[in-house]
Amino acid sequence: MTDDRFRPFDTHLDQDTALALLREATFGADDGELFIERRRSESLLLDDGRVRTAGYDASEGFGLRAVCGERAGYAHATTIDEAALRRAVGTARLAVGDGGGTLAEGPQGTNLKLYSDVDPVAEASFPAKIDLLRQIDSFARDLDPRVVQVSASLAASQQEVVILRPEGTLVTDIRPMSRINISIIVEQNGQRESGSMGGGGRASLIGLIETAHWQGVAREALRIALVNLEAEPAPAGVMDVVLGPGWPGILLHEAIGHGLEGDFNRKGSSAFAGLMGQQIAAKGVTVLDDGTIPDRRGSITVDDEGTPSARNVLIEDGVLTGYMQDRQNARLMGVAPTGNGRRESYAHAPMPRMTNTYMLAGDTAPESLVADLRDGIYAVGFGGGQVDITNGKFVFSCTEAYRVKDGVVGRPIKGATLIGDGATALRKIRGIGNDLALDPGIGNCGKAGQWVPVGVGQPSLLIGGLTVGGSA
Structure with a gap:
C-alpha cells in the first residue's frame, strides 16, 4: 500500500537521507529501489x-538496486543505517557506470489490502502450540489401529516491508x-504407506488450530x-x-507457468x-496468474518492487495473451509491469515470479470426464516433479491415483509418474x-x-495421450 510515512522499523535511517542516497545510486539508471x-x-x-x-528466526536488512538496461547492481546488508547504505551505493552504481538512462515512471499506488496485519507468530504461546501438536498426534493414532507414526507441524511468520523508490514513492x-x-504412516501385514495433508495462507493461525479444522486435516491424511x-x-x-x-x-x-x-x-x-x-493450447483453456x-x-x-498485484490473463481460450513481468523485463520488452516482481528476502534481487496460477473452469461435469476414459488413470494428488524450462518437459509423481x-x-495405483511437455499437454x-x-x-x-x-x-x-511411467 502507498504510505506517506517512513517506517523502516527501529532504525537510524531517516527518509530524506535514504532518498538522497537512493537517488545517488540510481543517477543515470533506468530504475531501482531501496x-x-x-x-x-x-x-x-x-x-x-x-x-x-x-525454530524461531528474526531478521532484518535492506537491499539496494540500480538497473541500467539489462544490467543490475545489487547490494544488501543486515544493518539498516546511513553508513551501510552509503557503502551499498558504490556497489549498486557499478552496473550504472556513466549512466545515460532515463528513470522509469514509478508504479501507481493502491489502497487495496488483501490480508490483515495480524501477527500469526504471537497468536498462541509456545507451550500451547506444543500441546496442540501432541493433541494431533494422539487424535490421529486413535483414528485407526494401523497408524504407526504421526508427524504434525505448525509454521507462522510475519514479513514487514518498506519500498522506497527514487521518484519518492513510498510503499x-x-x-x-x-x-x-x-503426515500419517499406516502399516498392514508388514506394508507401510503414508498420507499427508495441510494448508494455510496469509491469515490468522487461529483458524488453522481450531479443533474442527485440524481434525479434518488429520482424517484426510489418514484417508490418503x-x-x-x-x-x-x-x-x-x-x-x-x-x-x-x-x-x-x-x-x-x-x-507451463515458469x-x-x-x-x-x-x-x-x-x-x-x-x-x-498464437494458439498454444486447446480451445477453452484460459490460464491466469492472480x-x-x-x-x-x-x-x-x-510486489517487491512496489507494483500493485494484478489479475493477469496469460492464456485466453487457448491463445497466448501475456507474460508475467517485473519492471526490468517489462521495460526491455516494451510492455507494462504485471506486479510479478518478487524476491525471497532483502538479500535477493527481484525477478518475474508467479503468485496464484490457475486455469478457469469449463462446463463439463467431472464425472463425465472420468466416464470418457476407456483405459487410463485418474490422478488426484501429486508429489515432487522436475521440469526443463527450455522445452517444458516434465516428470511428476502421483501420490493418489x-x-x-x-x-x-x-x-x-502407486508408483505412477506423468511424463510429457507443457506445450503438448496444453494442446491435448x-x-x-x-x-x-x-x-x-x-x-x-x-x-x-x-x-x-x-x-x-x-x-x-482430461488430457489425451500422456506417458505414464509405472511400477508394474
Whole structure:
C-alpha cells in the first residue's frame, strides 16, 4: 500500500537521507529501489510423539538496486543505517557506470489490502502450540489401529516491508503467513504407506488450530494413507489421464507457468518465446496468474518492487495473451509491469515470479470426464516433479491415483509418474471440468535459488495421450 510515512522499523535511517542516497545510486539508471525488510518466523515439528525441531528466526536488512538496461547492481546488508547504505551505493552504481538512462515512471499506488496485519507468530504461546501438536498426534493414532507414526507441524511468520523508490514513492506492506501440516504412516501385514495433508495462507493461525479444522486435516491424511495401502503397482504406457481439481494444478504451474515468466521469454529460453498471440493450447483453456485473491498463500498486495498485484490473463481460450513481468523485463520488452516482481528476502534481487496460477473452469461435469476414459488413470494428488524450462518437459509423481477402464474408477495405483511437455499437454486437453478449486495453501516455488510462497489451482482436466511411467 502507498504510505506517506517512513517506517523502516527501529532504525537510524531517516527518509530524506535514504532518498538522497537512493537517488545517488540510481543517477543515470533506468530504475531501482531501496527494499527494507523485517521478518519473524516460527516453526514446530512433532514427529512420532517427540518435538524434533523448534525454530524461531528474526531478521532484518535492506537491499539496494540500480538497473541500467539489462544490467543490475545489487547490494544488501543486515544493518539498516546511513553508513551501510552509503557503502551499498558504490556497489549498486557499478552496473550504472556513466549512466545515460532515463528513470522509469514509478508504479501507481493502491489502497487495496488483501490480508490483515495480524501477527500469526504471537497468536498462541509456545507451550500451547506444543500441546496442540501432541493433541494431533494422539487424535490421529486413535483414528485407526494401523497408524504407526504421526508427524504434525505448525509454521507462522510475519514479513514487514518498506519500498522506497527514487521518484519518492513510498510503499509499505505487512504480510502474515500461517500453515499446518499432518503426515500419517499406516502399516498392514508388514506394508507401510503414508498420507499427508495441510494448508494455510496469509491469515490468522487461529483458524488453522481450531479443533474442527485440524481434525479434518488429520482424517484426510489418514484417508490418503489407507488408499495407498490398498494400491496396486501402476501400469506404464501412453494413456489418457484425468487430473483432479485443486493441487494437481502444480503440474500447470511447473510445466507451463515458469515458461510464461517474462525473463525466460525475453531471453528466448522459454518453450513459449515468440508465440504471443498464437494458439498454444486447446480451445477453452484460459490460464491466469492472480495475486489479488484475499488471504491466499501466493497473494501480494504489492510486489517487491512496489507494483500493485494484478489479475493477469496469460492464456485466453487457448491463445497466448501475456507474460508475467517485473519492471526490468517489462521495460526491455516494451510492455507494462504485471506486479510479478518478487524476491525471497532483502538479500535477493527481484525477478518475474508467479503468485496464484490457475486455469478457469469449463462446463463439463467431472464425472463425465472420468466416464470418457476407456483405459487410463485418474490422478488426484501429486508429489515432487522436475521440469526443463527450455522445452517444458516434465516428470511428476502421483501420490493418489486410480486405474480407470471403460469409465469405471477401479483400484488405486502407486508408483505412477506423468511424463510429457507443457506445450503438448496444453494442446491435448480434451475436457475441462466445472469444478475449479485452488490448492489448500501448501505451495512453494523455487527459481534461481530463491523460494517464494505460491498458489495453484485448476478444474478437473482430461488430457489425451500422456506417458505414464509405472511400477508394474
